[in-house]
Amino acid sequence: MADIILRGNAVFTGLEDRPFKGAVVISGNKIEKVLRDDDGSAYIGPKTKVTECGDKLIMPGFIDAHVHFFMGSAASSPHVCMDISRSVSEADCVRIIKEFADQHPEEERILGMGWFPAFWNDAPLPTKKSLDAAIPDRPVYLLCADAHSIWTNSKGLEECGIDKNTEVSSGDIPKGEDGEPNGMLIELEAMADALPKLLHFPKETAREMLRGFLAEIAENGITGICDMSPNILNDDTLALYDDLLEADTAGLLSVRVHLYSDLITIDADAKKEKEAARRYCSPMLRYTGLKSFVDGVTSTYTGFLLEPYADRPEFLGDPNYPKEDLERCTRIANEAGFPVRFHCIGDAAVRWGLDIFETTNAAIGNKGNARGLRNTLEHVETLHADDVPRFAKLGVIVSPQPYHLTLDANEKIVRVGPERSRLEWPLRTLLDSGAQMAFSTDYPVVGLNPFRNIYAAITRRDDEGKPTGINPDEKITLSETLKIYTLGSARVYGREAELGTLEEGKLADVIVVDRNLFEIPEFEINSCRVEKTICNGKEVFTRA
Numbered sequence: 001m002a003d004i005i006l007r008g009n010a011v012f013t014g015l016e017d018r019p020f021k022g023a024v025v026i027s028g029n030k031i032e033k034v035l036r037d038d039d040g041s042a043y044i045g046p047k048t049k050v051t052e053c054g055d056k057l058i059m060p061g062f063i064d065a066h067v068h069f070f071m072g073s074a075a076s077s078p079h080v081c082m083d084i085s086r087s088v089s090e091a092d093c094v095r096i097i098k099e100f101a102d103q104h105p106e107e108e109r110i111l112g113m114g115w116f117p118a119f120w121n122d123a124p125l126p127t128k129k130s131l132d133a134a135i136p137d138r139p140v141y142l143l144c145a146d147a148h149s150i151w152t153n154s155k156g157l158e159e160c161g162i163d164k165n166t167e168v169s170s171g172d173i174p175k176g177e178d179g180e181p182n183g184m185l186i187e188l189e190a191m192a193d194a195l196p197k198l199l200h201f202p203k204e205t206a207r208e209m210l211r212g213f214l215a216e217i218a219e220n221g222i223t224g225i226c227d228m229s230p231n232i233l234n235d236d237t238l239a240l241y242d243d244l245l246e247a248d249t250a251g252l253l254s255v256r257v258h259l260y261s262d263l264i265t266i267d268a269d270a271k272k273e274k275e276a277a278r279r280y281c282s283p284m285l286r287y288t289g290l291k292s293f294v295d296g297v298t299s300t301y302t303g304f305l306l307e308p309y310a311d312r313p314e315f316l317g318d319p320n321y322p323k324e325d326l327e328r329c330t331r332i333a334n335e336a337g338f339p340v341r342f343h344c345i346g347d348a349a350v351r352w353g354l355d356i357f358e359t360t361n362a363a364i365g366n367k368g369n370a371r372g373l374r375n376t377l378e379h380v381e382t383l384h385a386d387d388v389p390r391f392a393k394l395g396v397i398v399s400p401q402p403y404h405l406t407l408d409a410n411e412k413i414v415r416v417g418p419e420r421s422r423l424e425w426p427l428r429t430l431l432d433s434g435a436q437m438a439f440s441t442d443y444p445v446v447g448l449n450p451f452r453n454i455y456a457a458i459t460r461r462d463d464e465g466k467p468t469g470i471n472p473d474e475k476i477t478l479s480e481t482l483k484i485y486t487l488g489s490a491r492v493y494g495r496e497a498e499l500g501t502l503e504e505g506k507l508a509d510v511i512v513v514d515r516n517l518f519e520i521p522e523f524e525i526n527s528c529r530v531e532k533t534i535c536n537g538k539e540v541f542t543r544a
């Protein structure tokens, strides 16, 4: 007899293109049966919990293949001000954060996330001057929405030990006219001392933050996630991972978490990574692979392009690391069996990522990805036509965030020009080339809500229904989108045999959406909500 039966008019298994009338029968943590035109009555015992879903959609849980887990946990907590994401100018942002600071005298640092120059009419980057005037007495750290820069004040610079003599080999610590740092920290190396302030909290606070974050994840129907922070595998990071291990051991993890650490700090023997893989290896928590950044983002001209920026002639942007270093580290990781995931925004970064995998594949006897490694390129916002067929050929998975195209499509056209914009976020082109794909939000860059992503992927329109970008032909179908967001993302962590579809014998990660996405006007998808989330056979969320 079953533990749980979900039955109704719309079961989308992910194996076909349309839902059908039927039932999903769950016993323990597995799917026992998926029934067509059958309500599962034969499996109902005295303890079976039956949910009548009617016209609601029963489908596999969403797998968000790229989030910043610990940053996300902070973002969902009351300790970080997210209201600045609605700011329309530097002055507006300062007003909001000052209000937050006044309401939170107990916080020793003032933390915020989500300001974005693209929402400020593309105004110049802000400086410490405005923050110093509003909050002179406590360090302020405000992470940009794209997570590639931090805006801080004088107290923050002081706390991080950054002064006029501080230099970085990648990214930038811009100086003002007086030669002092102006308060912007651009890219990872520059942010190295400031970023941990947004990640590490006292133990009790961290626990309470995790509880809140897990609840939010479950409410969004997400049953699998990849943490793509990527943290350097040191004691600080292991402490963060151990908090998750503790939650897992206590049975509190309500989403499968897959951890990816920093690639560039891997040692020649991959010893730390192998140890992590042994320590975090449960069905709910796994150390999976490594990640690095080939470039930054085009909004701050740190994206790496093949041809100069349209609005900054003769400037290509820079890669974050020498190609040989990325290649050497990739080879070590891949040889040890760990997949590598590269952040690539500009078309030159994408080409580098593909080149690196081509070289390392050849070096380790993995031609055409015969060893089945799950190497990915993240974002792939700009792509040269010559590189399109290489994903399928090399077995490299594309991992874009469809909702991002609604955020800065216009800014993108300004940066790279209309010609290159035709291959911006080229979902259709890549799918047609035979490339495998996974979807994600890059939370907290945007919210966890999967329906925003789905709507953007199938319409290339923003929240208001307005077209974004100049390549509407790159939209894909609803069925394709749902399959990518479930099975496609499961493939990224090599678990497509046990997750990602509704099939007999697979692990029971199943959700119920309040409406049948296949039967409503596209625009309505934006307002859909998850009603029930089952992860590993346990009900982890039910909407009241």
Ligand SMILES: [Zn+2]
Pocket: 066, 067, 068, 228, 442
């Ligand atoms: Zn990211």
